[in-house]
Amino acid sequence: GESVGLHLPTLSVQEGDNSIINCAYSNSASDYFIWYKQESGKGPQFIIDIRSNMDKRQGQRVTVLLNKTVKHLSLQIAATQPGDSAVYFCAENTRAGGTSYGKLTFGQGTILTVHP
Amino acid sequence: SQTIHQWPATLVQPVGSPLSLECTVEGTSNPNLYWYRQAAGRGLQLLFYSVGIGQISSEVPQNLSASRPQDRQFILSSKKLLLSDSGFYLCAWRGLAYTGELFFGEGSRLTVL
Numbered sequence: 574g575e576s577v578g579l580h581l582p583t584l585s586v587q588e589g590d591n592s593i594i595n596c597a598y599s600n601s602a603s604d605y606f607i608w609y610k611q612e613s614g615k616g617p618q619f620i621i622d623i624r625s626n627m628d629k630r631q632g633q634r635v636t637v638l639l640n641k642t643v644k645h646l647s648l649q650i651a652a653t654q655p656g657d658s659a660v661y662f663c664a665e666n667t668r669a670g671g672t673s674y675g676k677l678t679f680g681q682g683t684i685l686t687v688h689p
Numbered sequence: 690s691q692t693i694h695q696w697p698a699t700l701v702q703p704v705g706s707p708l709s710l711e712c713t714v715e716g717t718s719n720p721n722l723y724w725y726r727q728a729a730g731r732g733l734q735l736l737f738y739s740v741g742i743g744q745i746s747s748e749v750p751q752n753l754s755a756s757r758p759q760d761r762q763f764i765l766s767s768k769k770l771l772l773s774d775s776g777f778y779l780c781a782w783r784g785l786a787y788t789g790e791l792f793f794g795e796g797s798r799l800t801v802l
Contacts, residue, residue, distance in 0.1 A: 581730060607790050616779050616793030617733070662732060664791070676723070677783075677791050679733040 581660060583684040592650040592687075596663035596680045601644060605666035607677065608637060608648045610659045617662060620648070650685075658687045691716035695780050695794035702801055708753075708767040710797045712780030715761065720782040722763040723791065724755055727777040739763060775801045 586592050598606070604625045609617035623630045623637045623646075630637050636649040646663050663680040692715045702708060714720050724736045735748045737755035745755050752771050756764045763780055777798050781791040 581732065614796070614798075616781075616796050617791075618793075619790045622790060676735060676738055678735060679725075682732040 581682045581684050583686065585686045585688065586653050588653065588655060588687055588689050590653055592648075592653045592657070592685060594648045594650075594661050594683045594685065596646040596648075596683075598644050598646060598663065598665040598680065599678075600665060600667050601641070603665035603667050606637070606639060606646055607664045607666075608635075608646075609662045609664060609679075610657075611662065611682075612659045620661075646680075653685075653687050655687045655689055658685055660684050691782075691784070691792065693780060693782055693792055693794040695778075695797050697797060698795065699798045700800070702770050702799065704772055704801055705769045708765070708770050708774070708799070710765040710778055710780075710799070712763040712765075712794060713761055714763075714782045717761070717782070717784050719760060720784060722757065723781040723783075724763065724765050725779040725781065727779060727796075729776070733779065737765070770799075770801045772801050775799055 607622040608620040610620050611617040621632045621635050621637050623639050628639050634651045638647045648661060650657055660682050662682045664677040666677050695712050721740050723738045725733045726736050727733050736753060737745055737747055739745050739757045742757055742760055745757060752774060753765060753767050765778060777796050779796045780794040783789050783791050
């Protein structure tokens with residue numbers, strides 16, 4: 574859900590370790606989810622997405638898992654590198670009032686720090 | 690290819706002054722457009738979204754307004770800025786109305802003194 578008023582949680586890992594970033598979403602009717610990476614002073618960049626009819630999707634070094642039962646989303650980064658250090662946001666897509674458009678609501682965000 | 694431009698990139702304004710941040714998208718037609726705000730060390734808060742010219746939906750009550758005078762232009766405004774308006778403002782667009790990722794601009798950093 575909305576993250577206004579909340580400080581971001583942090584995750585510190587060593588280079589080469591696997592990282593797992595978690596996200597709880599709020600709307601059981603959300604049908605599409607995205608993970609974004611945001612580096613300091615820049616706009617968010619797309620990492621990977623998943624539709625609600627899936628429970629797992631893999632990309633290059635990243636895997637997203639979706640558990641609709643508990644409304645939980647996770648991003649796994651394999652062999653984490655210093656360049657992966659950034660803030661990571663999950664986002665859920667919800668449709669409003671039966672119209673054709675949707676809006677993305679961002680989760681709280683997690684600061685990932687990778688130590689060499 | 691599609692591109693999104695925001696300006697100015699950085700802005701320092703006194704309390705009570707007006708604001709105008711502009712966003713334009715190129716390479717697509719009838720995009721859905723969004724304004725988000727990000728306070729320092731915080732997440733992204735959706736402020737406004739628009740599905741077409743003159744169509745603006747506001748997500749939170751605030752000191753800001755948005756307008757869409759042209760299909761690919763989205764403007765964020767204020768008549769009198771407050772200190773709490775400081776933040777990183779991000780414009781975004783999506784090409785598919787129903788699903789699809791948001792593409793973000795590089796952001797406009799506003800400091801109100």
